[in-house]
Amino acid sequence: MQKILVWDWPVRLGHWLMVGGFILAWLTSESESLRLVHVLSGGVVVAVALFRLPWGFIGSRYARFVDFVRGPGSVVDYLRSLIRLDPDHHTGHNPAGGWAIVLLLGLGIATGLVGWAMYNELGGDWLEELHEGLAATMLTVVFIHVAGVISGSLLHGENLVRAMITGHKQGSPDAAIASARPLAAIILIAWVGVAAWWLAS
């Protein structure tokens, strides 16, 4: 076991753009003066999530949905191993983290698109209720995700937050990804800029 490259650039950059977008959108949700900031930051969340869907098929090994989307049985097994304080080590995402990704992508897209419909008055007051309900559900999943990351980091003795910044985790050398895919990260930035701006206009 040594430090190997696991997360490519689009995964890491996309993750932190989504974190920033979600926090900003949450903090500006009650303000009219900051309405554009709210809509733009929500647009960033939607744009990143929409990029992540194809990236889950064409991205590097651990970015692919087939690598981390597992059935409920695997999730239960993993959570049991967490409770035993001896979690199974996964080079990529663990099964619980995999479900956090799927839920947060789905909720990010749904919350943002409902917000976009509200912004353009494409429905009644029910859109507002739905938008708030989806956002609150997403915040709940974020808290569970963060709690899982902290407990997983402590129990594995591996800083998963730092891994999501540097891209490196413990693993055998032959399990490393070959490239961090920097070019795709540049495309991600360009796409997020264009899509968020379009959603907010």
Added chain:
Amino acid sequence: MRAIPAVALLLASLACHAETPQQIRQIYVAEASSQQAGFTPSAKRGEAFFRQRFANNDKMPACTSCHTDSPLNAGEHAVTGKSIKPLAVAANPNRLSDPAKVEKWFGRNCKEVVGRACTPAEKADFVTFLSEVR
């Protein structure tokens, strides 16, 4: 048998929790009266409040910043430029039909434009102005 349409109407109104502007005004008048004996709402004071400039927010110093000089007109958001439906009940019958929505927007906009929570008396006056302006 003549009662059936009336009952149907009552059930329909219960189903969508629709209230009339008068009922919403009454909620705030009752609240204001408990703080200030003999309070009567005034559309004139409500209009003055609508036009008052508060030294709190540069982008939206008054209600009129977004809602134009008349609540009968459609407004335009001072920051996003998105259109806002008229506030006056005469121009937009959906206004003042949902107490929770009215309270929510008083909460948000008073904090941001006025710089504090509005008092029940201010709310009663404002609601009276919006329901009476022609």
